[in-house]
Amino acid sequence: MAPALILRDGRVWDGLATEPRPADVVCEDGVVREVTAPRSARSGPEDLEVDLAGCTVLPGLIDCHVHLVWDGSPDPATHVDQDGEQLTTVRAAEHARAYLPAGITTVRDLGGNWDIAVTLARAVDRGHLDGPTIVAAGQTVIMTGGHDPFWGIPCDGPDEVVRGVRGQVAKGAGVIKTAATGGVYGQTHGEEVGASELTYEELAALAHEAHRRGRRVAAHALGEEGVRNAVRAGIDTIEHGVFLADDVIEDMVRRGTVLCPTAEVYRRIADGQAPEYAVRKARDVVEAHRRSVARAIEAGVPVIAGTDAGAPGMAHPSLVDEITTLRDYGLSTLQALRAATSTAADALGRPAAGRVRPGAPADLLLVDGDPFTDLTLLRRPWGVVRHQRLRRP
Numbered sequence: 001m002a003p004a005l006i007l008r009d010g011r012v013w014d015g016l017a018t019e020p021r022p023a024d025v026v027c028e029d030g031v032v033r034e035v036t037a038p039r040s041a042r043s044g045p046e047d048l049e050v051d052l053a054g055c056t057v058l059p060g061l062i063d064c065h066v067h068l069v070w071d072g073s074p075d076p077a078t079h080v081d082q083d084g085e086q087l088t089t090v091r092a093a094e095h096a097r098a099y100l101p102a103g104i105t106t107v108r109d110l111g112g113n114w115d116i117a118v119t120l121a122r123a124v125d126r127g128h129l130d131g132p133t134i135v136a137a138g139q140t141v142i143m144t145g146g147h148d149p150f151w152g153i154p155c156d157g158p159d160e161v162v163r164g165v166r167g168q169v170a171k172g173a174g175v176i177k178t179a180a181t182g183g184v185y186g187q188t189h190g191e192e193v194g195a196s197e198l199t200y201e202e203l204a205a206l207a208h209e210a211h212r213r214g215r216r217v218a219a220h221a222l223g224e225e226g227v228r229n230a231v232r233a234g235i236d237t238i239e240h241g242v243f244l245a246d247d248v249i250e251d252m253v254r255r256g257t258v259l260c261p262t263a264e265v266y267r268r269i270a271d272g273q274a275p276e277y278a279v280r281k282a283r284d285v286v287e288a289h290r291r292s293v294a295r296a297i298e299a300g301v302p303v304i305a306g307t308d309a310g311a312p313g314m315a316h317p318s319l320v321d322e323i324t325t326l327r328d329y330g331l332s333t334l335q336a337l338r339a340a341t342s343t344a345a346d347a348l349g350r351p352a353a354g355r356v357r358p359g360a361p362a363d364l365l366l367v368d369g370d371p372f373t374d375l376t377l378l379r380r381p382w383g384v385v386r387h388q389r390l391r392r393p
């Protein structure tokens with residue numbers, strides 16, 4: 001049998017429990033084989049044993065909203081335009097490589113130029129690229145003239161959105177991304193945050209086809225009516241959710257619709273780290289966004305951590321900033337940690353990830369100290385286990 005990795009005597013947080021507990025973790029064949037009483041795991045002469053006294057073992061973190069083609073500069077789309085497809089691909093690979101040293105072992109890429117993110121996802125799976133597992137949308141399904149002008153596929157009417165979904169599935173997309181409303185960083189003119197884009201009928205057709213093909217759907221949705229359309233249409237995750245009416249929040253709780261607020265990026269854009277038109281729009285919405293997210297948390301909407309990394313002001317990686325901002329907006333420390341582990345994995349339809357338990361991937365974050373008392377420890381991993389291999393920063 002191949003050698004095991006034995007993480008001995010740390011405090012293990014399984015992604016769900018209210019606090020870490022002392023345990024040994026045994027990894028074999030790339031998965032967690034056993035979580036057992038401290039100092040009880042048996043080892044063979046070939047096995048690698050690591051003494052983790054004083055450390056916490058967590059699931060590898062998940063960032064549910066990134067854009068690998070973008071670099072987090074104030075106007076990242078201009079760099080893609082200047083660099084073209086090939087150089088953007090190389091830069092996107094560089095962005096992807098930044099995630100593992102930060103303990104982020106899965107990212108969901110919600111839109112990019114060409115098929116770059118889908119290609120990178122494949123490159124990671126085949127071992128050509130040392131990056132996190134990438135669940136990639138590729139191009140996004142939008143209405144003509146809609147949000148995501150950078151990489152959207154214009155689709156008008158239920159038949160065309162179904163074709164849009166099928167096209168993305170054929171290219172290998174792991175998730176479908178669409179836009180139910182306008183956004184902040186997008187068209188320089190004529191795009192309004194509150195304006196609905198794809199209709200309820202179009203979104204319902206899109207969600208139905210995506211689910212039929214085994215894909216979850218993420219909808220960019222800021223304005224009240226567009227969020228309502230998306231939730232009613234059976235969209236799985238609402239991205240941003242700036243204006244959330246009470247009836248929509250109730251509907252989300254009832255259906256289990258997940259909210260991915262991307263809270264921090266609007267604060268950064270409102271701070272001025274973006275083109276002037278976007279700064280102005282962000283300043284108009286940032287307070288309403290905070291209130292909506294707080295109300296959704298209060299009502300019990302499942303919340304996941306996504307950064308919009310790559311977008312203006314958000315470098316790769318930025319996940320700990322989002323985790324701390326979500327806590328400022330109302331999540332407890334436990335809920336904020338779940339938002340980047342078990343709740344995130346469930347939202348991505350990969351419930352084996354985001355947990356430390358037998359059968360989970362051996363993708364782990366090792367922290368010196370207790371992140372439950374100090375979340376900022378997550379910024380400085382003691383070590384990261386990826387596919388059972390331990391790396392030290």
Ligand SMILES: [Zn+2]
Pocket residue numbers: 065066067110308311
């Ligand atoms: Zn985004």
